[in-house]
Amino acid sequence: MNAQVSPVAASDVVAYMQGVGQRARAAARSVGRADTQTKNAALSAIAARLEAALPALLAANEADLAAGRANGLDAALLDRLALGEKGVRGMVQGLREVAAQKDPIGAITDLEYRPSGIQVGRMRVPLGVIGIIYESRPNVTADAAALCLKAGNAAILRGGSEAFRTNRAIAACIREGLEVAGLPLDAVQVVDTTDRAAVGELIRMRDYVDVIVPRGGKSLIARISAEARVPVIKHLDGICHVYIDDRADPGKAVKVAFNAKCRRYGICGAMETLLVHEAVAPYVLPQLAELYAAAGVELRGCARTRQLLPACGVATEDDWRTEYLAPVLSIRVVDDMDAAIEHIETYGSHHTDSIITEDLTRARRFLREVDSASVMVNASTQFADGGEYGLGAEIGISTDKLHARGPVGVEGLTTQKFVVLGDGSCRA
Amino acid sequence: MNAQVSPVAASDVVAYMQGVGQRARAAARSVGRADTQTKNAALSAIAARLEAALPALLAANEADLAAGRANGLDAALLDRLALGEKGVRGMVQGLREVAAQKDPIGAITDLEYRPSGIQVGRMRVPLGVIGIIYESRPNVTADAAALCLKAGNAAILRGGSEAFRTNRAIAACIREGLEVAGLPLDAVQVVDTTDRAAVGELIRMRDYVDVIVPRGGKSLIARISAEARVPVIKHLDGICHVYIDDRADPGKAVKVAFNAKCRRYGICGAMETLLVHEAVAPYVLPQLAELYAAAGVELRGCARTRQLLPACGVATEDDWRTEYLAPVLSIRVVDDMDAAIEHIETYGSHHTDSIITEDLTRARRFLREVDSASVMVNASTQFADGGEYGLGAEIGISTDKLHARGPVGVEGLTTQKFVVLGDGSCRA
Known part of the structure; x- marks a missing residue:
């Protein structure tokens, strides 16, 4: 040598x-x-x-x-x-x-x-x-x-x-x-x-x-x-979202939203922002907050989130645009799926985004309309990986649209x- | 207005x-x-x-x-x-x-x-x-x-x-x-x-x-x-080649080599250089020269070509690199298919190249080894077109390798x- x-x-x-x-x-x-x-x-x-x-x-x-x-x-x-x-x-x-x-x-x-x-x-x-x-x-x-x-x-x-x-x-x-x-x-x-x-x-x-x-x-x-x-x-940012729809199965919602954040914090497929339909937020957010607290995840929420979770910190405009790659999560309560898609288009990085819903029409629309390299239904964003997709080893995950998109x-x-x-x- | x-x-x-x-x-x-x-x-x-x-x-x-x-x-x-x-x-x-x-x-x-x-x-x-x-x-x-x-x-x-x-x-x-x-x-x-x-x-x-x-x-x-x-x-150059192999059917060779040059001169899929195996050159080149002369195509050849076609002009190094888009054709007699592929790799623009042969092994090798957007066997390079390929209308022909290659x-x-x-x- x-x-x-x-x-x-x-x-x-x-x-x-x-x-x-x-x-x-x-x-x-x-x-x-x-x-x-x-x-x-x-x-x-x-x-x-x-x-x-x-x-x-x-x-x-x-x-x-x-x-x-x-x-x-x-x-x-x-x-x-x-x-x-x-x-x-x-x-x-x-x-x-x-x-x-x-x-x-x-x-x-x-x-x-x-x-x-x-x-x-x-x-x-x-x-x-x-x-x-x-x-x-x-x-x-x-x-x-x-x-x-x-x-x-x-x-x-x-x-x-x-x-x-x-x-x-x-x-x-x-x-x-x-x-x-x-x-x-x-x-x-x-x-x-x-x-x-x-x-x-x-x-x-x-x-x-x-x-x-x-x-x-x-x-x-x-x-x-x-x-x-x-x-x-x-491969640039992975600002990934999970949107919990009002037609979500709450058990699946809690399980997936926890896995998407906590399985590993430092990978690009980790969820950085959780979006929750206002109709189910009062039920699922307290459950999730307890799990996140036990895992040591810091929460930063919108005003409506903080009404439901008094201990939650304040999410600023910057938070929606941040890839934490760390035990930090921003949370926003939204009026409906359109508001969730609008948030994802405005603040997301077109990497990986998931909807939790049992409603077929919502799932079809989310899959079609969200313009990200990976779009998921009832699955954790942490699946964004060449091995999991059956591509074998990967050289990276492309955030480009041309030629190769997603795991390469x-x-x-x-x-x-x-x-x-x-x-x-x-x-x- | x-x-x-x-x-x-x-x-x-x-x-x-x-x-x-x-x-x-x-x-x-x-x-x-x-x-x-x-x-x-x-x-x-x-x-x-x-x-x-x-x-x-x-x-x-x-x-x-x-x-x-x-x-x-x-x-x-x-x-x-x-x-x-x-x-x-x-x-x-x-x-x-x-x-x-x-x-x-x-x-x-x-x-x-x-x-x-x-x-x-x-x-x-x-x-x-x-x-x-x-x-x-x-x-x-x-x-x-x-x-x-x-x-x-x-x-x-x-x-x-x-x-x-x-x-x-x-x-x-x-x-x-x-x-x-x-x-x-x-x-x-x-x-x-x-x-x-x-x-x-x-x-x-x-x-x-x-x-x-x-x-x-x-x-x-x-x-x-x-x-x-x-x-x-x-879409950059279309310096397209037809290579007439010694195992070519001479009738098909003459027909395709004429069409590849003369159907239209100004399109990117027009042949600009004809490569001919030395074993068949004495037979096919005089026939082709007569057809090209009748169509008003100016020929520029290598030394071996000019021995067979005394009226043929001189091809310089520049000719091998030129997209004429005009009734001009450069001609080179080669020792074998390897020499033809070597010429195409050295001087071509990776657009469209065709071999004329009845030999399956040669055809398989040419298809695999020639690194062009379109590689053909026994077909005129003028087929390089979205409509002919069944893609419908085309917005252009890509000479890039990434994303879209060939007719787009x-x-x-x-x-x-x-x-x-x-x-x-x-x-x-």
Whole structure:
């Protein structure tokens, strides 16, 4: 393991990144043509290498952690940086799961005869070269590489500088696995410099990079989106709502509203605002308040909420727009479903929103009219997850509307081309 | 008809466009929720209004043509600007065809039970607000409005300044049709200023515009792509190839290679470079040269081509990269299919490429390995068209990989959201 943190001289970063891009583009052709068996062999070989390299991985990670402590990284960052034996096992398992997934590449759908005699269909194909920019958690290096490879893409991975040594050690295992399977080593490249200019170049290399997937905090993603000249699949806020309708089954309402907030606070699918129809608020809110209090959740409500829950704090306009990612919940009592939908459209982030109702007409309208990546009926917003949706592992959850929306798995890293079959067919 | 060309003062353009955007966003909610019957009623009413307004439309168009002549517009531009009775009939028919198309909105696919008990599927939904920026041809005003409406979107249309009066007259008919159907008048807004700053604002209003579709010359599209902060579905070059394999049926090869070049020269699906396997070149090239000569097509070939066709001109490196859109064809004799694919990858524009072969293995490899929006076997590249593919009318042909690739019809103006149905379901 090289202890030097940035082996590429600052003056050479642009040339270095151009080289990375060129090699990725060339490798993408091989990976795109590789058959399922070869791609799965690579994934299995990488998993085996990571398992065998456990001591080296932990040593590299320890060096990063020591440097992080010396540089005064806060406890949360150090926690995310720490890999541990469990982290390595997680990467190995993730690779094997992706290997076991169906290969979407080459599938032809909707192949139909047209009046002219040609057959027209669509074939699922790789996007090409995918750039992933992420912070801290070094397991992303293996997870992202696996998803990109399975989808037939080359990957350029740019992790956080604090995880530089760990990412290099993981990268070495990936290269060894690619070699075993006979795939080009440049199919997965980990950017070998911590220079920030490398990111600036990566997100502007339109000739070499087809899409950028940033993984990290909101400020990182906003900055990359603003500066990128390459398309970005991005994940911004998850301001998720549960609306308890007056036709809700109260038992389901309480159960789902509690799970949506309290199962995990820090994930994007966690409910941040609870909307309750005025007719059922007097019945369900006190029950929920008791459960939330026991879980240590701070409540902030509208005036009508506070009439029902005297201990509840005041929700301001800012609260409706806040993704707490913490044990805090804003609550609003609404006149009807229209008011709930209006609130969601005004303050929500189009991520995941759920209605609790037994009324079919209300459910149909909510599903149709709420413009979010995931719209749910009688289900917890915490289900917003690629694994739960049956997509397998996910590279992130897109809050964009174009291309990939919601959890993005292997399929989100592909595109479709038209295939046309004729018999010497000419257009009239 | 107001003869004043730009009723919005230059200083007010930004505020004006912000207003247009806000109204479009509000209207998009109504249109997105409108049922199929209402949307089709609007399309039919617009068609009827255009038919009834024929004299007014022709008068407005005549005023634009007169102004264009006075401003010294060239003949090609004036030709594209001229609407005529035929142009009006075309718009009317286009609207009725789009009305007759299937409504994709609300369709739920892949609704499957997951191990947790929830059902997860995808619902097709509108994108929201679509901005169309186009040049000259005023029929785009009606065509684009129809596709956007059918897909449940609001549209902001910015036509060329030379067609300003014609576009205004068409816009009046669209508004009347929307009113008849009870849809908001702001569902289709034609930008009422010729100020270029309006385009700059339109392509940057991320809060109000979900996607921009530019229609026009390469320089317009390149400029918009470079400056836009809103996603762009773009159409750049169509450098299309036909590769005649040594296993080709020579009769089909000659027929398709002639049609691919000569059916129409000016469309993006026209073949620009013919690649021929060396084993069949001595047989097929002289036959083709005779046909091309009769059609007045200028040939430019590689050295091996010119040995077979002494009258053929010289193809330079530039020729392989040129979209002629004219009766000019570059020809290259290649060693084998690998060389053909290599040429297509190096010089092509990933638009439409076709192989002529009777060999199944070659066909399978070509389909899989050529990374273009349309890949064909034994068919003319001129089939690259939404109508021929069964998509109905098209708003353009995308050369992007993300979201929409190839001909873009109504479906390309939609997206999918996840729908989740539970029964008080909570995530473990």
